[in-house]
Amino acid sequence: EAQVTQNPRYLITVTGKKLTVTCSQNMNHEYMSWYRQDPGLGLRQIYYSMNVEVTDKGDVPEGYKVSRKEKRNFPLILESPSPNQTSLYFCASSWLGANGYTFGSGTRLTVV
Amino acid sequence: DQQVKQNSPSLSVQEGRISILNCDYTNSMFDYFLWYKKYPAEGPTFLISISSIKDKNEDGRFTVFLNKSAKHLSLHIVPSQPGDSAVYFCAASLHNDMRFGAGTRLTVKP
Numbered sequence: 659e660a661q662v663t664q665n666p667r668y669l670i671t672v673t674g675k676k677l678t679v680t681c682s683q684n685m686n687h688e689y690m691s692w693y694r695q696d697p698g699l700g701l702r703q704i705y706y707s708m709n710v711e712v713t714d715k716g717d718v719p720e721g722y723k724v725s726r727k728e729k730r731n732f733p734l735i736l737e738s739p740s741p742n743q744t745s746l747y748f749c750a751s752s753w754l755g756a757n758g759y760t761f762g763s764g765t766r767l768t769v770v
Numbered sequence: 771d772q773q774v775k776q777n778s779p780s781l782s783v784q785e786g787r788i789s790i791l792n793c794d795y796t797n798s799m800f801d802y803f804l805w806y807k808k809y810p811a812e813g814p815t816f817l818i819s820i821s822s823i824k825d826k827n828e829d830g831r832f833t834v835f836l837n838k839s840a841k842h843l844s845l846h847i848v849p850s851q852p853g854d855s856a857v858y859f860c861a862a863s864l865h866n867d868m869r870f871g872a873g874t875r876l877t878v879k880p
Contacts, residue, residue, distance in 0.1 A: 662813070689866045698779070700772075700859060700872035701814070708866070748813055757802040757863050761813030 660685045664749050664762035671739055671769055679734045679765050681749030688754040690732035691716070692724065694745040695764075701748065707732055708754060739769040773797045774862050776871035784879050789847040791874050793860030796841065800862035800869075803836060805845045808857045808873070817858070818845070850878045 662683045671677055683690065691706040693716075703716030707726040721743055723735040732751075736743060746766050750759035775794045783789045791805075801822045806814035820827040820834045820843070827834050833846045847854055855878050860871040 691866075693870075698872055700774075700776075701870035703868075706866070750813075752866065755865050757865075758804055758816050758819060759868065761806075761815070763811070763813045 660760065662749055662751050662760050662762035664747075664765050666765060667763065668766050669768070671767070673740055673769055674738050677736050677739060677767075679736075679747060679749075679767070681732045681734065681762060682730050683732075683749075683751040683760070684730065685751060685760065686729065687751035687760075688729070689756070690726065690749065690751045691759070692722070692732070692734050693748045693750065694718065695748060696745050704734070704747075739767075741769050743767065744769050772872070773800075773869045774860055774871040776860050776874050778874050779872070780875045780877070782877045782879060783850050785852055786849045789845075789850045789854065789876055789878065791845040791847075791858050791860070791876065793843050793845075793871055794841055795843075795862045795869075797862070797864075797869075798838075798841065800864050802863040803834070803843050804861040804863065804868075805832075805834060806859040806861060806870075808859060814859055847876075850876075852878050852880050854878050 665680045688709045692704040693701040705724040707713045749762040752759045804819040805817045807817045808814040818832045836843045857873045859873045
């Protein structure tokens with residue numbers, strides 16, 4: 659089954675404790691992206707990647723890092739999480755130039 | 771600066787009636803528009819899309835209308851069913867650069 663898999667689905671952590679949210683897709687898509695969803699703000703792009711070793715900032719990159727060492731994986735790294743990063747996070751992938759994404763099921767992160 | 775706006779956070783309609791969800795955008799360079807549907811605890815799933823060269827696209831009960839001069843699109847669901855209750859996100863795209871609205875929560879009452 660073609661899918662985007664995120665882990666974990668739920669995470670509660672403390673301020674300053676580094677964490678990684680994993681994202682993997684099995685569709686051989688070149689393009690991958692991370693979004694956060696906040697009430698009243700919709701989905702805002704954090705980082706995206708157009709291929710292996712090619713990453714770029716989205717609209718809200720502060721406090722986040724990403725890497726793209728393999729085509730299928732695109733982890734989101736929070737080096738020092740803060741409470742304002744409490745949010746619902748989605749990973750998405752697509753063919754390069756495609757008009758539409760496949761989304762993962764989401765990761766609900768709470769930073770206390 | 772939100773380039774895609776959904777001004778109605780929520781909409782409630784009766785089963786069998788029409789649901790109309792609206793979306794406005796500011797960037798005339800967008801060339802593709804999409805609607806995504808999201809259920810609780812799931813990721814958004816693609817529903818229907820329209821190219822900027824068209825003004826209407828229909829897929830079963832779902833129709834998307836695009837008014838480029840007004841930079842406005844709308845999603846019509848006819849007839850609405852209780853299973854349509856979800857959050858609907860409007861999105862505008864230029865190649866892989868996609869911008870989303872804040873979403874509209876649709877509730878269809880039996």
